[in-house]
Amino acid sequence: KAGVTQTPRYLIKTRGQQVTLSCSPISGHRSVSWYQQTPGQGLQFLFEYFSETQRNKGNFPGRFSGRQFSNSRSEMNVSTLELGDSALYLCASSQGQGPGYTFGSGTRLTVV
Amino acid sequence: GENVEQHPSTLSVQEGDSAVIKCTYSDSASNYFPWYKQELGKGPQLIIDIRSNVGEKKDQRIAVTLNKTAKHFSLHITETQPEDSAVYFCAASLMNSGYSTLTFGKGTMLLVSP
Numbered sequence: 001k002a003g004v005t006q007t008p009r010y011l012i013k014t015r016g017q018q019v020t021l022s023c024s025p026i027s028g029h030r031s032v033s034w035y036q037q038t039p040g041q042g043l044q045f046l047f048e049y050f051s052e053t054q055r056n057k058g059n060f061p062g063r064f065s066g067r068q069f070s071n072s073r074s075e076m077n078v079s080t081l082e083l084g085d086s087a088l089y090l091c092a093s094s095q096g097q098g099p100g101y102t103f104g105s106g107t108r109l110t111v112v
Numbered sequence: 113g114e115n116v117e118q119h120p121s122t123l124s125v126q127e128g129d130s131a132v133i134k135c136t137y138s139d140s141a142s143n144y145f146p147w148y149k150q151e152l153g154k155g156p157q158l159i160i161d162i163r164s165n166v167g168e169k170k171d172q173r174i175a176v177t178l179n180k181t182a183k184h185f186s187l188h189i190t191e192t193q194p195e196d197s198a199v200y201f202c203a204a205s206l207m208n209s210g211y212s213t214l215t216f217g218k219g220t221m222l223l224v225s226p
Contacts, residue, residue, distance in 0.1 A: 043216040103155030
């Protein structure tokens, strides 16, 4: 079956702009989590959505937001981009009732 | 919150040798400990996991051990092969009714030389 699909794979944005990243989970998975990966901080949890509701949130500023649609697809948005937002953004899906994340290949965001 | 320390940050071994990566966690309530392998250009892939009610788990050349008292867990790879070269991450989580987040270690870059 198809894995977790993230689009786009690469993105270059200018400081101050906003960006939207998309994630399509594995069919049947209702939970989608987002992580930021940087060389300095490693993998850090952003937020998790389950059945269109955010049920957990990491320690990131309000510029980072997300949503989940009725088909479980999720988007995350970053407004007023800063240079430090340059990172690999990873989406992971699960059935939502136990362990077993499957990660996508990520979106590489570069802010210039 | 949970804090996970991972060592070493880099590990170089010869093909056929064993490799051991160690992690410690801070929250004694954590009960789920997965290990992920990340290859260049790809997302992390789950390779093995262990729950707090188990002390050891094996899957072919890979094994994980957990010491709840000391709050540390380790990944053991035997008979390493060049294709084992990747970055490995440990993580800890409190699994509660399927509601969980993973706290990751900073990763170990494993290089297996032929």
